[in-house]
Amino acid sequence: MSPRDLYPTRDATEARLIYRTEDPTVWGSPGYGPLTAEQLDGHERDGFTSIEQLLEPAELADAQAELERLVHDDTLEGDERVVRERASNEVRSVFDVHRLSKFFAELVRDERIVGAARQILGSEVYVHQSRVNSKPGFGGAPFEWHSDFETWHAEDGMPRMRAVSLSLALTENFHFNGSLMIMPGSHRTFVSCVGETPEDNYKSSLKQQEAGVPDQMSVRLLADRHGIHQFTGPAGSAIWFDSNCMHGSNGNITPFPRSNLFIVFNSVDNALVEPYAASSPRPEYLGSRDWEVLR
Amino acid sequence: MSPRDLYPTRDATEARLIYRTEDPTVWGSPGYGPLTAEQLDGHERDGFTSIEQLLEPAELADAQAELERLVHDDTLEGDERVVRERASNEVRSVFDVHRLSKFFAELVRDERIVGAARQILGSEVYVHQSRVNSKPGFGGAPFEWHSDFETWHAEDGMPRMRAVSLSLALTENFHFNGSLMIMPGSHRTFVSCVGETPEDNYKSSLKQQEAGVPDQMSVRLLADRHGIHQFTGPAGSAIWFDSNCMHGSNGNITPFPRSNLFIVFNSVDNALVEPYAASSPRPEYLGSRDWEVLR
Numbered sequence: 280m281s282p283r284d285l286y287p288t289r290d291a292t293e294a295r296l297i298y299r300t301e302d303p304t305v306w307g308s309p310g311y312g313p314l315t316a317e318q319l320d321g322h323e324r325d326g327f328t329s330i331e332q333l334l335e336p337a338e339l340a341d342a343q344a345e346l347e348r349l350v351h352d353d354t355l356e357g358d359e360r361v362v363r364e365r366a367s368n369e370v371r372s373v374f375d376v377h378r379l380s381k382f383f384a385e386l387v388r389d390e391r392i393v394g395a396a397r398q399i400l401g402s403e404v405y406v407h408q409s410r411v412n413s414k415p416g417f418g419g420a421p422f423e424w425h426s427d428f429e430t431w432h433a434e435d436g437m438p439r440m441r442a443v444s445l446s447l448a449l450t451e452n453f454h455f456n457g458s459l460m461i462m463p464g465s466h467r468t469f470v471s472c473v474g475e476t477p478e479d480n481y482k483s484s485l486k487q488q489e490a491g492v493p494d495q496m497s498v499r500l501l502a503d504r505h506g507i508h509q510f511t512g513p514a515g516s517a518i519w520f521d522s523n524c525m526h527g528s529n530g531n532i533t534p535f536p537r538s539n540l541f542i543v544f545n546s547v548d549n550a551l552v553e554p555y556a557a558s559s560p561r562p563e564y565l566g567s568r569d570w571e572v573l574r
Numbered sequence: 575m576s577p578r579d580l581y582p583t584r585d586a587t588e589a590r591l592i593y594r595t596e597d598p599t600v601w602g603s604p605g606y607g608p609l610t611a612e613q614l615d616g617h618e619r620d621g622f623t624s625i626e627q628l629l630e631p632a633e634l635a636d637a638q639a640e641l642e643r644l645v646h647d648d649t650l651e652g653d654e655r656v657v658r659e660r661a662s663n664e665v666r667s668v669f670d671v672h673r674l675s676k677f678f679a680e681l682v683r684d685e686r687i688v689g690a691a692r693q694i695l696g697s698e699v700y701v702h703q704s705r706v707n708s709k710p711g712f713g714g715a716p717f718e719w720h721s722d723f724e725t726w727h728a729e730d731g732m733p734r735m736r737a738v739s740l741s742l743a744l745t746e747n748f749h750f751n752g753s754l755m756i757m758p759g760s761h762r763t764f765v766s767c768v769g770e771t772p773e774d775n776y777k778s779s780l781k782q783q784e785a786g787v788p789d790q791m792s793v794r795l796l797a798d799r800h801g802i803h804q805f806t807g808p809a810g811s812a813i814w815f816d817s818n819c820m821h822g823s824n825g826n827i828t829p830f831p832r833s834n835l836f837i838v839f840n841s842v843d844n845a846l847v848e849p850y851a852a853s854s855p856r857p858e859y860l861g862s863r864d865w866e867v868l869r
Contacts (some may be wrong), residue, residue, distance in 0.1 A: 417790055421827045454749035455804050455824060495712055499829040507828060509750050529750060530825045532716045533802060534794040 286440075288433050288471045289556040294494040295471040302440040304466060304521050305399055306546070312398025313391055322399060326466030326521040329510065333391060333447055333517040343449050343514070345382040346411050346538055349373045360564045369415045375564040377409040377542065387542055392445060393573050395519060396544035399443045405570040407431065407442060407545040411449070413538045414457050419531035421457070424498045426465075427543070428522035429472060430491050433556035434480065435566030440466075441549040442522040449538040452511050457531035459518065462505040465525035470497045476557040481565055493525070501525050547572055581735075583728050583766045584851040589789040590766040597735040599761060599816050600694055601841070607693025608686055617694060621761030622815040624805065628686060628742055634810040638744050640677040641706050641833055644668045655859045664710045670859040672704040672837065682837055687740060688868050690814060691839035694738045700865040702726070702737060702840040706744070708833045709752050714826035716752070719793045721765060722838070723817035725786050728771060728851035730861030735761075736844040737817040744833040747806050752826035754813065757800040760820035765792045771852040776860055788820070796820050842867055 285301060305323045309316035314328065322328045334342060350370045355361050360374040376383040387393060387406060396404045414420075427444065431437040452458035470493040480490050505525075510518055520526065522543075531537060545551075550570045554560050563569070580596060600618045604611035609623065617623045629637060645665045650656050655669040671678040682688060682701060691699045709715075722739065726732040747753040765788040775785050800820075805813055815821065817838075826832060840846075845865045849855050858864070 417793075421825060423827055453802070455755055455802055457824070460750055460828070495829070498712075502829045507748070507750055507830075527827050529752070529827055530716055532718055532822050532824055533755070534790070534797045535802075 284555055286428070286432050286469050286471070286555070288429055289474055289476055289491065291471070292473055294473050294497055296497060297469040297471055299440060299467045299469060299523065306401025306441060307398040312394045314395050314398050319399070322519065322521070325463040326524045327461055327463070328519045329512070330517040330519070331512070332515050334515045336515070339515040341382065342386065342540065345380055346413065346449055346540075349376060349380060349411060350413055359562070364415065364420065366418060367415065370413055372410050372412050374408065374410045376411050376540070377406050383409065383540070388573055392542070393544070396443055396445070399519065400441055400544065400546040402546045402548050403572040404544040405547055405567065405573055407437070407543040407567055408565055409542045411538065411540050414531055414536060416456070416531060416534040416536045419457050419537065421530040422528045424493060424525055424527040425491065426470060426493070426523045426525055429470065431522065431566060433476060433491060434554050434561050436551040436554040436560060437545065437549065437566070438552055439549050440521070440523050442543055442545040444520050444522065445517060445542045445544070446520070447517040447540040448512055448514050449540060450536055451513050452516070452537060453533075453535060454509060454511055456533050456535045456537045457528045458537065459510045459526060459528050460507050461510070461520060461524045461526045462501050463508050464505045465501045466521040466523040468501065469523060470494070470501070470525070478558065480557070481561045498525070545570070579850055581723070581727050581764050581766070581850070583724055584769055584771055584786065586766070587768055589768050589792055591792060592764040592766055594735060594762045594764060594818065601696025601736060602693040607689045609690050609693050614694070617814065617816070620758040621819045622756055622758070622813055624807070625812040625814070626807070627810050628812040629810045631810070636677065637681065637742070637835065638809070640675055641708065641744055641835070644671060644675060644706060645708055654857070659710065659715065661713060662710065665708055667705050667707050669703065669705040671706050671835070672701050678704065678835065683868055687837070688839070691738055691740070694814065695736055695839065695841040697841045697843050698867040699839040699841055700862065700868055702732070702838040702862055703860055704837045706833065706835050709826055709831060711751070711826060711829040711831045714752050714832065716825040717823045719788060719820055719822040720786065721788070721818045721820055724765065724767060726817065726861060728786060729775065729849050729856050731846040731849040731855060732840065732844065732861070733847055734844050735816070735818050737838055737840040739815050739817065740812060740837045740839070741815070742812040742835040743807055743809050744835060745831055746808050747811070747832060748828070748830060749804060749806055751828045751830045751832045752823045753832065754805045754821060754823055755802050756805070756815060756819045756821045757796050758803050759800045760796045761816040761818040763796060764818060765789070765796070765820070773853065775852070776856045793820065840865070
């Protein structure tokens with residue numbers, strides 16, 4: 280347990296808003312990576328940075344093919360890293376793709392990707408979690424509003440807000456097929472959640488979040504203050520977003536599926552300790568304790 | 575029963591696509607109402623017409639106040655015209671508002687509204703159905719893809735495609751709060767649905783549609799061919815759309831509710847007969863058999 284917990288959560292009966300005063304969003308500087316000063320300023324201000332085209336068409340086609348291969352990989356049948364939709368039993372997520380797939384292992388180490396992560400976090404980095412999400416058409420379920428950091432802090436023992444996520448679109452993101460919504464600027468406020476973490480919470484929370492859920496009053500307050508930005512763009516576009524962004528996505532009744540690659544980078548200076556609000560850490564594929572520097 | 579059923583549905587085990595060859599979308603002409611030639615041409619082509627500002631701010635405020643009054647009207651407790659959300663029990667729809675409310679009775683007769691309905695349908699008109707929808711934030715449920723006409727034909731006995739709906743926004747419609755989606759041009763294809771209509775189908779179908787649901791292959795085909803248009807706009811904006819548009823809306827996890835007034839006008843020359851695919855007609859508040867001309 281860390282000597283002082285800057286972000287107490289799941290420890291009280293009332294929700295609280297805690298301002299982020301000690302952790303910057305951008306720890307590095309321009310000139311030390313692929314992102315421009317303007318992009319870094321925007322990231323500090325909004326908590327996210329959009330990249331119009333991260334992958335070239337041929338790379339994108341390879342990434343899409345690799346997603347298809349993983350989603351239909353029979354050797355992963357019964358593997359807990361494969362999560363299915365409750366209603367249809369279709370694959371919703373495959374975790375640990377930077378270990379399961381040589382292709383994604385190399386992609387994660389691509390300078391356009393790991394270089395930007397190092398630049399934002401101002402240090403060497405490792406992969407805290409990776410996954411591909413395949414949100415089917417005709418009823419893909421919503422992801423309710425949440426801060427990833429709240430879960431990583433409470434259940435994985437991530438001490439500080441010094442992690443960043445990459446979401447790379449593998450299918451076109453329309454306004455109407457459940458694309459990512461973020462409240463710009465919400466990353467500067469930590470919503471301390473009520474309630475205790477149930478044993479093995481992750482087993483149900485990946486299908487439908489039930490603990491670590493921000494209260495409606497806080498979500499409404501942040502939405503009224505910051506508004507909602509919804510991300511659309513072709514396959515191959517990407518978003519970097521801070522670990523504490525308040526984000527979510529609606530369900531998808533359209534026939535158009537939504538798939539993306541999701542990689543969380545953490546600073547090696549922010550390695551996990553004991554969970555702040557859970558009896559034991561989540562499995563390796565959800566919150567890695569192997570903080571080997573990415574080379 | 576009509577001598578010849580142009581739009582057979584719920585009578586076979588395979589879905590079919592039937593082209594609309596005998597019923598125009600616009601039956602009237604420019605000069606005989608508030609819509610321009612350009613608007614009528616667009617309506618014929620796309621199946622819908624957007625109106626940037628149908629109500630003046632003061633009228634809008636009155637309409638919003640009247641919605642609030644209806645949603646909280648204790649004298650309607652237990653009235654089957656009031657439909658609630660399954661999960662939260664919040665009011666989702668109040669039907670028959672042109673009878674329940676003097677305000678909406680007058681609004682329906684406003685020349686900007688009934689005049690446009692007469693112009694599109696090329697005849698005198700009456701109200702087939704009216705309602706206010708109040709889709710709460712934080713989990714308002716989706717409306718799956720459907721054609722209204724399919725239900726009105728099968729369950730109410732509406733013979734032909736000579737009806738038009740007005741959806742008037744009473745709150746702002748964003749891309750992300752479950753706003754209406756239509757496939758432009760889909761009104762020219764009738765998706766004949768499989769299965770029989772259960773007894774008293776309307777009692778469950780208003781909360782969640784289970785019969786008269788177009789098959790996924792047809793929905794996919796129409797979406798690939800026509801694309802999806804999503805409607806956004808401030809409170810006071812409106813959409814006229816044809817009875818046979820393929821439409822739906824996603825759920826809404828945001829804190830921003832979505833309310834609208836919905837009025838269906840039918841031509842007096844298209845008055846209801848016996849249902850085409852149900853043992854008895856739905857109640858008066860869903861499919862009116864009082865085709866008194868609106869004055």
